[in-house]
Amino acid sequence: MAATNAGLEYAPTWCVGCGNYGILTAWKKAMGILEIDLEKVALVTGIGCGSKIGQYVNTYRIETLHGRTLPVASGVKLANHELTVIAEGGEGDGMGLGMGHFIHSARRNLDLSYFIHNNQIYALTKGQASPTTDRGTVTKFTPPPLGNVEQAVNIVQLALSAGASFVARGSAANIDQLAQLMAEAVRHRGFAVLDILQPCVSFNPVNTYQWYKERALSLESVSGYDETDRKQALEYGSLWGEKIPLGVFYRSEKPTFSDSLPQLEKGTLVAQALDGIDVTALMHKLA
Ligand SMILES: Cc1ncc(C[n+]2csc(CCOP(=O)(O)OP(=O)(O)O)c2C)c(N)n1
Numbered sequence: 001m002a003a004t005n006a007g008l009e010y011a012p013t014w015c016v017g018c019g020n021y022g023i024l025t026a027w028k029k030a031m032g033i034l035e036i037d038l039e040k041v042a043l044v045t046g047i048g049c050g051s052k053i054g055q056y057v058n059t060y061r062i063e064t065l066h067g068r069t070l071p072v073a074s075g076v077k078l079a080n081h082e083l084t085v086i087a088e089g090g091e092g093d094g095m096g097l098g099m100g101h102f103i104h105s106a107r108r109n110l111d112l113s114y115f116i117h118n119n120q121i122y123a124l125t126k127g128q129a130s131p132t133t134d135r136g137t138v139t140k141f142t143p144p145p146l147g148n149v150e151q152a153v154n155i156v157q158l159a160l161s162a163g164a165s166f167v168a169r170g171s172a173a174n175i176d177q178l179a180q181l182m183a184e185a186v187r188h189r190g191f192a193v194l195d196i197l198q199p200c201v202s203f204n205p206v207n208t209y210q211w212y213k214e215r216a217l218s219l220e221s222v223s224g225y226d227e228t229d230r231k232q233a234l235e236y237g238s239l240w241g242e243k244i245p246l247g248v249f250y251r252s253e254k255p256t257f258s259d260s261l262p263q264l265e266k267g268t269l270v271a272q273a274l275d276g277i278d279v280t281a282l283m284h285k286l287a
């Protein structure tokens, strides 16, 4: 499948200069790298500017409620575990309302990729501080002199602590690297978290392309870095300031949630016959 087939014809409605364009380009490239049958891909997004990506790609997709991306993606995967399921949306969607779902998806090791468009702001709702907005950042809703008084969530550290078996960070400004990371996340069997640094040119004047570029540290350039060493991943995952690491922090192999369910051994749930299943006795018991 050529990467060009992964997109739809109409133009995105994102602001000119938005980092989401880079993410969309990388997304299409990633599908080309994977040579995947798009009919076997289910994309589940939440609500927000980043979540609109589903409107511009040529796969099956569900745009679900704000913060409910992962539960819906989990349901899709369990109903048909032969599908490639990608969950995607903003960090507000995933780290705010969706936070509990994130932790449980990681500890279950659901076989999903989760792409988080992290612009450190609630963009669609016009510029409130989000869970990843750095402390002290002045937004329209967190005024000076203090700015945002809350400590930011570090997505990489949280994913590692919760048990995600693949954890990486890419950037909307580095499309080739991002496409590779997306492809690796999709290939990984298990819960694959990809934190994507994404400038919002309309509502975040702090975390700009330049701001991210000045801090980017490629993990590939770190001599002796071992992607299977969780301790080292946590150490590099804690960096956020003068240096912000990009690349694969961690990968490991362990049973996925679907692997652990005997119900799925006979094939996908969608393919299993419903004849002969009578829940009347159960309903009476529960009544
Ligand atoms: C239950 C619920 N609460 C709040 C909202 C309002 N809302 C819509 S998008 C959004 C956050 C957008 O931020 P993010 O998820 O980071 O995506 P971005 O727009 O920055 O890409 C919020 C709070 C909503 N739609 N539903």
Ligand code: SF4
Pocket: 013, 014, 015, 017, 018, 019, 020, 049, 050, 119, 123, 124, 199, 200, 201, 202, 203
């Ligand atoms: S508001 Fe920000 S995130 Fe949304 S489309 Fe515009 S630049 Fe992109």
